[in-house]
Amino acid sequence: MYNPTVARLTYRALLGRRRALILFSLPALLIVISIAIRLMTGADDATADAILGGFALSVMVPLIGVIAGTGAIGPEIDDGSVVYLLAKPVKRPTIIVTKLFVAVGVTMAFSAIPTLIAGLILNGNSQGIASAYTSAAAMASIAYSAIFLLLGTVTRHAVVAGLVYALVWESVFGTYVSGARQLSVQQWSLAAAEKIGQGDVITSDVGLPVAVVLLVGVTVAATWYAGQKLRGLTLAGEE
Amino acid sequence: MSPKTQAGDAPGARQAPRGAAPAADVIHNIGYRHYDGPRLGRAYARRSLFSQSLRGAYGLGRSAKSKVLPMLLVGVMCLPAGIIVAVAVATKTDELPVEYTRYAIILQAVIGLFVAAQAPQSVSRDLRFKTVPLYFSRPIETTDYVVAKFAAMASAIFLLTATPVLILYVGALLGKLDFVDQTKGFAQGMLSVALLSLLFAGIGLVIAALTPRRGFGVAAVIAVLTISYGAVSVMQGIADEQGETGAIEWIGLFSPITLIDGIGSAFLGATSAAPGQFGPDAAVGVVYLLVYAVLVAGAYGLLVRRYRKVGL
Numbered sequence: 001m002y003n004p005t006v007a008r009l010t011y012r013a014l015l016g017r018r019r020a021l022i023l024f025s026l027p028a029l030l031i032v033i034s035i036a037i038r039l040m041t042g043a044d045d046a047t048a049d050a051i052l053g054g055f056a057l058s059v060m061v062p063l064i065g066v067i068a069g070t071g072a073i074g075p076e077i078d079d080g081s082v083v084y085l086l087a088k089p090v091k092r093p094t095i096i097v098t099k100l101f102v103a104v105g106v107t108m109a110f111s112a113i114p115t116l117i118a119g120l121i122l123n124g125n126s127q128g129i130a131s132a133y134t135s136a137a138a139m140a141s142i143a144y145s146a147i148f149l150l151l152g153t154v155t156r157h158a159v160v161a162g163l164v165y166a167l168v169w170e171s172v173f174g175t176y177v178s179g180a181r182q183l184s185v186q187q188w189s190l191a192a193a194e195k196i197g198q199g200d201v202i203t204s205d206v207g208l209p210v211a212v213v214l215l216v217g218v219t220v221a222a223t224w225y226a227g228q229k230l231r232g233l234t235l236a237g238e239e
Numbered sequence: 240m241s242p243k244t245q246a247g248d249a250p251g252a253r254q255a256p257r258g259a260a261p262a263a264d265v266i267h268n269i270g271y272r273h274y275d276g277p278r279l280g281r282a283y284a285r286r287s288l289f290s291q292s293l294r295g296a297y298g299l300g301r302s303a304k305s306k307v308l309p310m311l312l313v314g315v316m317c318l319p320a321g322i323i324v325a326v327a328v329a330t331k332t333d334e335l336p337v338e339y340t341r342y343a344i345i346l347q348a349v350i351g352l353f354v355a356a357q358a359p360q361s362v363s364r365d366l367r368f369k370t371v372p373l374y375f376s377r378p379i380e381t382t383d384y385v386v387a388k389f390a391a392m393a394s395a396i397f398l399l400t401a402t403p404v405l406i407l408y409v410g411a412l413l414g415k416l417d418f419v420d421q422t423k424g425f426a427q428g429m430l431s432v433a434l435l436s437l438l439f440a441g442i443g444l445v446i447a448a449l450t451p452r453r454g455f456g457v458a459a460v461i462a463v464l465t466i467s468y469g470a471v472s473v474m475q476g477i478a479d480e481q482g483e484t485g486a487i488e489w490i491g492l493f494s495p496i497t498l499i500d501g502i503g504s505a506f507l508g509a510t511s512a513a514p515g516q517f518g519p520d521a522a523v524g525v526v527y528l529l530v531y532a533v534l535v536a537g538a539y540g541l542l543v544r545r546y547r548k549v550g551l
Contacts, residue, residue, distance in 0.1 A: 059469035
């Protein structure tokens with residue numbers, strides 16, 4: 001289920017171009033902000049929670065997920081070069097799983113690791129906040145990558161669709177409609193963070209068992225369906 | 240072998256009589272006409288480019304699929320305004336629950352999505368399919384192209400942001416709220432969304448014009464808009480918690496939407512959306528205006544610079 005050549009090509013497509021610039025600049029910004037705030041205010045748990053929860057997990061992780069998830073397959077389908085890949089004797093689900101591995105790896109590397117560093121800078125992992133948010137970011141990376149990879153195979157406007165989900169559904173609806181929070185990757189991963197972090201700084205609207213089931217279910221279902229979509233992919237011209 | 244006989248041997252070419260003495264070369268008149276209609280010139284080309292780009296931003300003249308997103312966003316943008324008006328009329332309040340200047344700030348995610356989706360649509364595809372040199376083979380200059388695209392994008396965003404403000408105003412008048420008050424608020428709201436449209440169009444187009452890939456352009460524009468806002472609002476929240484309220488107005492300079500919000504609260508009588516409503520006063524407001532002017536002018540300058548070389 002893993003093809004090293006496909007993986008290598010995907011890595012190069014993701015990190016070789018200016019796309020990498022966004023991927024590098026977002027974590028850099030997080031760390032710069034963390035350093036600035038630590039210098040301004042000193043170590044403080046509520047501040048660390050505000051930054052890691054309000055910026056890292058809710059803005060940075062979905063954005064990196066969109067870029068890595070759709071970027072793993074979207075451009076290839078867009079410019080038609082995916083036919084050369086599909087013409088090889090490699091199973092389509094294998095291609096999807098390989099690309100998922102790469103997308104998850106890239107998203108984790110650029111979101112979970114900076115979250116950990118930022119958390120350590122902000123309050124030195126007091127109350128386990130840094131490690132809680134790091135594992136939340138890592139879990140969210142998996143689900144986001146699978147969902148956005150699926151979007152990449154379903155629509156040519158995958159980036160916009162992914163952003164609508166990440167920004168409108170999770171941020172706007174999630175703030176006003178409590179039901180929307182049940183169906184949000186961010187809340188599912190927060191459920192894990194709630195369990196790991198000590199004290200009651202981090203809260204989630206979803207219970208941990210439900211969250212884990214949904215997280216795994218969505219990831220598997222999205223990957224399976226993406227494989228199916230790729231089996232019957234039609235290449236259309238520019239709208 | 241002379242070039243002439245070679246041409247005669249080519250398949251499909253007109254058969255030249257073989258062996259005969261080579262006839263004198265002749266250009267046949269096959270009836271091409273000169274164009275002697277009116278030449279419409281630069282201004283016309285610029286106007287056409289403007290209207291095409293503006294229509295394109297809403298998917299008019301394009302496929303049904305590309306109308307879905309912009310129309311959906313217009314709907315999402317206007318719906319809350321309709322609800323607000325309905326509630327205000329039904330409960331007979333004497334002022335609207337949301338200020339005119341505040342409305343666009345609340346729905347900034349929708350505006351951001353619109354800019355991110357439509358700015359690359361407007362410029363990236365010209366770069367990708369290398370049609371930019373074709374534009375410049377017409378009697379337009381670099382500045383004409385940039386001005387037309389800039390104006391079209393700003394007008395598209397203005398339509399998106401001004402329509403709900405208009406709905407609020409009309410609803411307020413129908414609900415017999417105070418005319419002078421409402422008109423003043425409406426004018427301030429219009430001015431604020433006009434400023435917002437120019438700024439967002441500039442930022443969106445500059446980023447989109449850097450890349451021929453639409454998907455990447457979309458991600459880059461939204462990243463700049465939401466990341467800057469996310470970072471600024473978190474920093475402002477922390478500054479507020481720590482009691483360093485003096486810093487809030489200065490932090491607000493670093494994201495487009497808080498910049499507009501700051502100008503609104505300094506000069507247009509808006510209540511600041513910043514935590515604790517610590518918006519800038521008139522003195523700091525001048526700095527906001529200055530930054531705003533630099534950003535818009537800078538966006539225009541960068542676009543002109545980009546298109547001076549691109550694709551040629």
